[in-house]
Amino acid sequence: MSSPHTPADTTTEASSLRMATFRxxxxxxxQRAVDTMSDGQFAxxxxxxxHGAHTLGExxxxxxxxxxxxxxxxxxxxxxxxxxxxxxxxxxxxxNIALTDEGRAVVAETVRRRDxxxxxxxxxxxxxxxxxxxxxxDLMREVAAR
Amino acid sequence: MSSPHTPADTTTEASSLRMATFRxxxxxxxQRAVDTMSDGQFAxxxxxxxHGAHTLGExxxxxxxxxxxxxxxxxxxxxxxxxxxxxxxxxxxxxNIALTDEGRAVVAETVRRRDxxxxxxxxxxxxxxxxxxxxxxDLMREVAAR
DNA sequence: TATTGTTATACTCTATAACTATA
DNA sequence: TATAGTTATAGAGTATAACAATA
Numbered sequence: 001m002s003s004p005h006t007p008a009d010t011t012t013e014a015s016s017l018r019m020a021t022f023r024x025x026x027x028x029x030x031q032r033a034v035d036t037m038s039d040g041q042f043a044x045x046x047x048x049x050x051h052g053a054h055t056l057g058e059x060x061x062x063x064x065x066x067x068x069x070x071x072x073x074x075x076x077x078x079x080x081x082x083x084x085x086x087x088x089x090x091x092x093x094x095x096n097i098a099l100t101d102e103g104r105a106v107v108a109e110t111v112r113r114r115d116x117x118x119x120x121x122x123x124x125x126x127x128x129x130x131x132x133x134x135x136x137x138d139l140m141r142e143v144a145a146r
Numbered sequence: 147m148s149s150p151h152t153p154a155d156t157t158t159e160a161s162s163l164r165m166a167t168f169r170x171x172x173x174x175x176x177q178r179a180v181d182t183m184s185d186g187q188f189a190x191x192x193x194x195x196x197h198g199a200h201t202l203g204e205x206x207x208x209x210x211x212x213x214x215x216x217x218x219x220x221x222x223x224x225x226x227x228x229x230x231x232x233x234x235x236x237x238x239x240x241x242n243i244a245l246t247d248e249g250r251a252v253v254a255e256t257v258r259r260r261d262x263x264x265x266x267x268x269x270x271x272x273x274x275x276x277x278x279x280x281x282x283x284d285l286m287r288e289v290a291a292r
Numbered sequence: 293t294a295t296t297g298t299t300a301t302a303c304t305c306t307a308t309a310a311c312t313a314t315a
Numbered sequence: 316t317a318t319a320g321t322t323a324t325a326g327a328g329t330a331t332a333a334c335a336a337t338a
Contacts, residue, residue: 012261012265013265013268013276013279013280014261014264014265014268015257015261016280016283016284017264017268017279017280017282017283018174018260018261018264019283019287020282020283020284020286020287020290021167021170021171021174021283021286022171022174023286023287023290024167024286024287024289024290025167025168025171026210026290027289027290027292028164028167028168030210038327038328040328040329055296055297056296056297056298057295057296057297064172064176065328065329065330066329066330066331067296067297067298068297068298068299068300068329068330068331068332069328069329069330071297071298071299072327072328072329073328075298091295091296091337091338092296092336092337092338093295093296093297093336093337093338094295094296094297094337095296095297111161114164115158115160115161115164118160118163118164118289119158119159119160121289121292122159122160122163122289124292125285125289129285130159132278132281132282132285133159133163133282133285133286134159134162134163135278135282136163136166136278136279136281136282136285136286137162137163137165137166137167138162138166139271139275139278139279139282140166140167140169140170140279140282141165141166141169141170143170143173143264143267143268143271144166144169144170144172144173146173146267146270184304184305186305186306201319201320202319202320202321203318203319203320211305211306211307212306212307212308213319213320213321214306214307214308214309214320214321214322214323215305215306215307217320217321217322218305218306219305221321234319237314237315237318237319238313238314238315238319239313239314239315239318239319239320240314240318240319240320241319241320
């Protein structure tokens, strides 16, 4: 047992990493209040930017949302001119979704803006600490892919 | 420039950590699909559990939501019997919000359930890798507190 | 008949504005 | 008059169910 007002045993390895992850994620999310795009919208543009064109179903699976939800998000991004829908040549039920040049530009700008706060925070750490976080990021991706 | 379908320079230190953090946070969040409580509701119970009683405004500030939003969340948790509202003795405009025994129990149970997936994932890593993540969690908390 | 995408509709969470009670 | 909390109402995002088009 610890002090009177901290009765929870939040000291396990997993709890510590879970709480740290949620806290940093929340902090990063609050930092992007400057731009108007939602997390979900940006995640779609980022996925298209990194992995190339997707069908609607592929995007929905990747982002773990339903097809109607993804459809709404894609509609919004299409209206904004950030992506295009093109019927698939070989299977005309499918729709290929791809970034426009403007979409690519908005990804680059959003990444730049979102990362600037984190870059400043990392700059205050030692080279050893930054290297540790770099390795940790790889492990976190590995764990998340499980 | 890199390969044709990966035009973004998402390879900076900050981008890598940001993406890994969001990805792991999303994975952890999806893993708690078994319980009915939302992230926001659980965060309130966890804050009360760790830091003791709060007023409504303090909870809203801590969770970075508006007072009406927090009010709704607190209403829901009060109906479920997880917390109590008590008018403040010295300033009767304020309301002190505190966990019930049932609230404390549900925090402990939820933490246990949410962490079990992560514990299994961590068990597949080497002791060195787990130690690295332990240190990284401390650094992430430090960065988030900035 | 199965699959892909879309539309219709409802629910949850959050926000702003307006209101009540107390300082 | 200012502050803490609450209520009223609206907007964003997500879900399930139903539908259309194609394989």
